[in-house]
Amino acid sequence: MGLRQDVDVIVFDTFGTVVDWRGTIIRDFSAWGKKNGFELDWADFADRWRADYDPQKGRVRRGEIPWTPLDELNRQSLIKVMTQLGLSFSEQQIHYLNGVWSRLDPWADSVEGLYRLKKDFVIGPLSNGNVAMLLRMARHSNLPWDHMFSCEIYRHYKPDPETYLGVCETMRLAPERVMMCAAHNYDLSAARKCGLKTAFILRPTEYGENQTTDLEPTEDWDVVASGITGLADALHE
């Protein structure tokens, strides 16, 4: 394919593409709930929490509120869900629960795939997560990133072009030397508009068994793979 020679850096969407946020939240909070006396439908809790993510990012992207790191946006959303459901967690409990974004487990293929890719490419998350969150997650889940290309560094959330172009500027590379890898078509579409190469990873259960979005590529992305090991296979062909 020649892509191995044509690309120097691969940046990854993280939540959903590299780590399983929904599965981890359900497992982590179920275990925590048992110990702490909260019996809840944690899948519903995770979905409600996630549902407030795009609106929160939107407020930052439209300039309605100043730049706010994701762990603070998540914390505000968590408190909103807690209030909706009539729950009352202590400050310490909120701190623990919100920290789950640094405890997210990788999909089964992620760690092996990243180690293989790291041999030939600079790799890093281009995630809406802030640097400290991504760093703790990397250490928790053994993700061998070279550098956290966090949206926090560019003070813009994806899919703002400042994020994709920010990586190119940081690396002093033309956009076509950088590849964006994501399980979400909208993210790749925005990256392609900036001139980056694109890799789509199929994650059909990110939102659970009844997922309806991102079940297939909506454009002719440069690579389509069923996991990060599949991306490594494609780039090493």
Next chain:
Amino acid sequence: MGLRQDVDVIVFDTFGTVVDWRGTIIRDFSAWGKKNGFELDWADFADRWRADYDPQKGRVRRGEIPWTPLDELNRQSLIKVMTQLGLSFSEQQIHYLNGVWSRLDPWADSVEGLYRLKKDFVIGPLSNGNVAMLLRMARHSNLPWDHMFSCEIYRHYKPDPETYLGVCETMRLAPERVMMCAAHNYDLSAARKCGLKTAFILRPTEYGENQTTDLEPTEDWDVVASGITGLADALHE
């Protein structure tokens, strides 16, 4: 000493503290000169190049020129030295020579020391080098950084307080939870004024055999060690 429990992140000055810039430039350029027909006193060349580093940074720090990444400042200084010495390198040769800052060899203790520290602390360079330069250096010299806390991210050169406080803000940590490690007293002095902990590494030949500066600690730094393995020993006591 209790420091192991009191510190979460250690950031390192890089040029001189982790890698031997002067020795590498002399070795690298001597080999290159032989192949390319340039016979020169490369130690003198390295010293002249380095002598323009502080004035260049100063122009940025005083706002005389806008933020400029270090690889561009270095390139301008390299051309200045070339002109002083009546030399004429091609664009391609200048590109190769300026790239030496990404090929710098670590001191003998650096890699082992960093691997040991990484087990218990988040580690990264807080270097005037830009992210791309530090990333290439890390891959060249096997430096296991968690993240590049480059001054480029904070758009300020050391010893501006925005750099040290920037790391604390990125990590959402109080300054006393962060340690600055450097072979240069001025760097630690500026970090201490911001509230960071400090570690002095003795590098008595950074500037060659006749070095006159930084041969001893000028304040009671939290740790004083003769290498990065020594810092690991001190923190694991």
